[in-house]
Amino acid sequence: MIKAGMAWPPTELGKVVERTRESQVWWEGDPAKLDDYYQAGNRTSPSGVKDRLSAAYNAFWGRPVSQTTTPIKRLHAPIAGDIPKLSASCLFSETLTVVDPTGATQERADLIFNTPTFHGDLFTAGESCSALGGSYQRVVWDEEVADNAWIDFVDADKAIPEYKWGRLTAVTFWSELAGSDERDVWRHLERYEKGRIVHSLYKGTPTNLGSAMDLDAHDDTAGITLNGFDDETGGYVDLEVDELAARYVPNVLPNPEWRNHNTLRYLGRADISTDTIPLLHELDRIYSSLVRDFRIGQARMFASDDLLENLGAGKGMALGSVRLTVDPTLMSVSYRSG
Structure with a gap:
């Protein structure tokens, strides 16, 4: 349940956010961010990064320079970033075409799915799904953008799913809005549930959801047209269909890391996973050493x-x-x- 003043992200999803953040930093491949992430994780992380670094004395990124006999310039081999790209290329190398065998909705399918824009979005979502463990899809519409509805893809760390008997029953998508800073953070929450979408606005801090605000309090949510208001959940948009207008696609299942958790067990496992990350550390160590050895060899x-x-x-x-x-x-x- 989303409640004013709750910790953000929600406590039970904290480990998912942390795992996604670790995969993200390898996917991005910025050496400075890799070093900063593991240095911070070695001091404060509650998700196992600290324990893993303490156990792995030879960890490459995040290791204080003073622990090395001969400091070397750390270089990153962008292998982790190539893994999701290769996965997406294998899945969507050929153009996907949606066909209605009856022909009744083919014109609509061509308008929404059989377009270069959708194919590009699908490839992008496939790479994100591989890197972060999964991808959400939701139906959206905006008359100022297009005359038709379309599919919007959301990264795995920007949604809070709710499952029952292994089926997605609701999901809350959240985004930080313009005007947020290190002290005040504006968040727009969109809860997709069967038959409707509930909109809410909160003003809090980087670690707390804060207080519920009226949608008109922020320019990004002021223009949302609501069909009704529920005292328990807030303002909502009626979909006029008794369906959940959102889906989740896991990258790989099962996920052994969270197999005993009621909700997390249904979330996918990233290709940049915990078993590959120590290997990525060592590959960067070797890559950095090779470049250094080449430089030294020039002076022999x-x-x-x-x-x-x-x-x-x-x-x-x-x-x-x-x-x-x-x-x-x-x-x-x-x-x-x-």
Whole structure:
């Protein structure tokens, strides 16, 4: 139940949001964000990231530089970002065509589904589904945008699902609105339930939903036309059909991580999953090391002992008129003539 003043995101979905955030940072592939995420997680995360880093002494991202004997520049191999892209390409490499065998609704299907826009949205949703574990679809409409309704795809961490007997019975989509900052956050909640969509507006903080506000209190929700008002749930739009106008598609099931949770067990598992993340750390370590070894290799020189003159401890060697100095910290050789 959504209640004013509740923790945000909802407590039981906290682990989903955290897992999605970890997959997201690998999907994005920004080295600075990878380092920041694991450094913050090593200090504060309640979701197992801290324990995993403590157990894995050789974790690459987020590890303090002081723990390494020879600090190296961390580089990221964008393998994690290629996994969702490859998955979406395999699923939607060919154009999907929706066909009504009776022909009764074919014109409508062509208008909504058999368009370049829908095909592009479908590919984008497929990549997000792979990276984050699942994707939601909902029916939306806006007469200022188009004359027809269409399918809007929502990422897995922007929805709160409700299940009964393994079937999605309702889902609340939420978005942060313009004007939000580190202190005040405006959130628009859209609860899709059978036959209607309930709209509500809250003003809170980054970690608290806050107080319910009138829809007219924010420009983004002021124009919503409601068909009725329920004292318990708030203003709603009547769909005039006894159906849930939203669906959820999991990436992979079952998800062993949450198989004993009543709701989370129905949520999909991301391709950037907990079992692949330690491997991604090691691949970035190897990639960074290869680049460093290549740079060091450019400074290496080979010469016979017979041609070298030892100049004394710590003073290097001489090869004719060339003086060679060894830097033990970089394991490289510098030289100068004369």
